[in-house]
Amino acid sequence: MIKKNKVQLVMGLVVLVLTFLISLQFKSVTVNNAQSQQQSLRVDELLADLKKEREQNEDLKKQLEAYQNDIAQYREDTEQNSDYSKFLSEQLKRAEIMAGFVDVKGPGISITLSDIDNRKSTQAILSSNETLIHDEDIRRVINELCAAGAEAISVNDSRIISTSAVRCVGPTILVNDTKMSPPYVIRAIGKADQLEAAMNLNGGVIDNLKVWGFSISISKHEEIIIPKYSGMVNFSSAVAVNNAKEEKE
Numbered sequence: 317m318i319k320k321n322k323v324q325l326v327m328g329l330v331v332l333v334l335t336f337l338i339s340l341q342f343k344s345v346t347v348n349n350a351q352s353q354q355q356s357l358r359v360d361e362l363l364a365d366l367k368k369e370r371e372q373n374e375d376l377k378k379q380l381e382a383y384q385n386d387i388a389q390y391r392e393d394t395e396q397n398s399d400y401s402k403f404l405s406e407q408l409k410r411a412e413i414m415a416g417f418v419d420v421k422g423p424g425i426s427i428t429l430s431d432i433d434n435r436k437s438t439q440a441i442l443s444s445n446e447t448l449i450h451d452e453d454i455r456r457v458i459n460e461l462c463a464a465g466a467e468a469i470s471v472n473d474s475r476i477i478s479t480s481a482v483r484c485v486g487p488t489i490l491v492n493d494t495k496m497s498p499p500y501v502i503r504a505i506g507k508a509d510q511l512e513a514a515m516n517l518n519g520g521v522i523d524n525l526k527v528w529g530f531s532i533s534i535s536k537h538e539e540i541i542i543p544k545y546s547g548m549v550n551f552s553s554a555v556a557v558n559n560a561k562e563e564k565e
Contacts, residue, residue: 416477464514
């Protein structure tokens, strides 16, 4: 009789344990399914938002192109009317070139930066992060070109202007919020010999990259074309200062 009671007690405990495990498994599955559904809904929402943003960007680009065509037509009409209008038109062209809002051409150089393909080519064993061109490397090249008198610069055909940002987001380099991948081709318009000499300085940015084993090439060109800035520039805080008005005050 005692033996029978023990068996019943053990069986009862087994049933309780199994019931608990089944209940726990059911809750776990329910929670996972709910989380999966929420994640799926979130992904769908993000994709819809991304699609909407892209459509808005395309509309803004079309509007910008229409405005630029109108401005070009107005300029052509005014240039035919007076010398002063021609002078204003030339000043506007100069401002557009400086701002990066028109395609430009001229002599200059191109610099191609590539990641390290063969890690055995260096004496030291490098980590995967050390074999990659980083946003800091691109910024340093751009700074050296500006210091050497570059008049227009682009990275993979993305024009560099006063509000441009070169930054790293995870494994991706963004230039003007455009994803870039190697090789990175940096073009600069200016005095080609002067720009090339600045890039080949001993201990300079290119020299240091070559020491680590990065593949770098520099070419001079009699003429290169750098496209205009394709994004939108909005000034909500900066306004022009009216010196004449402030002097009176």
